[in-house]
Amino acid sequence: xxxGEEDPQALSIQEGENATMNCSYKTSINxxxxxxxxxxxxxxxxxLIRSNEREKHSxxxxxxxxxxxxSSSLLITASRAADTASYFCATDAAAGNKLTFxxxxxxxxxx
Amino acid sequence: DTEVTQTPKHLVMGMTNKKSLKCEQHxxxxxxxxxxxxAKKPPxxxxxxxxxxxxxxxxxxxxxxxxxxxxxxxxxxxxxxxPEDSALYLCASSQDPVGTQETQYFGPGTRLLVL
Numbered sequence: 725x726x727x728g729e730e731d732p733q734a735l736s737i738q739e740g741e742n743a744t745m746n747c748s749y750k751t752s753i754n755x756x757x758x759x760x761x762x763x764x765x766x767x768x769x770x771x772l773i774r775s776n777e778r779e780k781h782s783x784x785x786x787x788x789x790x791x792x793x794x795s796s797s798l799l800i801t802a803s804r805a806a807d808t809a810s811y812f813c814a815t816d817a818a819a820g821n822k823l824t825f826x827x828x829x830x831x832x833x834x835x
Numbered sequence: 836d837t838e839v840t841q842t843p844k845h846l847v848m849g850m851t852n853k854k855s856l857k858c859e860q861h862x863x864x865x866x867x868x869x870x871x872x873x874a875k876k877p878p879x880x881x882x883x884x885x886x887x888x889x890x891x892x893x894x895x896x897x898x899x900x901x902x903x904x905x906x907x908x909x910x911x912x913x914x915x916x917x918p919e920d921s922a923l924y925l926c927a928s929s930q931d932p933v934g935t936q937e938t939q940y941f942g943p944g945t946r947l948l949v950l
Binding site for chain 2: 816828
């Protein structure tokens, strides 16, 4: 079953604009991760935020985590056509590295 | 080497065939995973191997049979599959099977079509 729900399901923006997507989850977590998947290919890890962290940056990516609301957001600033992909949040609720993925947000960045 | 490789890239098989998917990593990771992903859906965990032993089976039908011959290799044996088993099969690995906060490294997947 899906731990996370992502919003929106799809997002279309112009190059240079920011893209924001949200993830909500149901149970307590150890950490939350974001992955990117280009069409029909494997997933690439973007960023991991621990349950005791509130915000994290990596290049043009900014992730926030609100454990009281059981939600996270991923912001991609100054988007590029190469950012076109599906983005998934994934939660790790227990030891043993069992990740549960959200439904994903499909992002289209138009040149 | 931070790469997980999967072969074949594409596979077409009939419902009576037996085939195998192969996954390999040389990062010294001791946890390896099989996921199934249908179109426009998130990956769904199938199996987890920790230190070459099966630690999680997510109630996967027995027509899927995983095998971990050594710490670098992971196989998924397929037999008597159904058309609904057509999907992208992803392999992943991570460093520590019992730790938390572990990044998983994914292979490019095998696109399987069952006729």
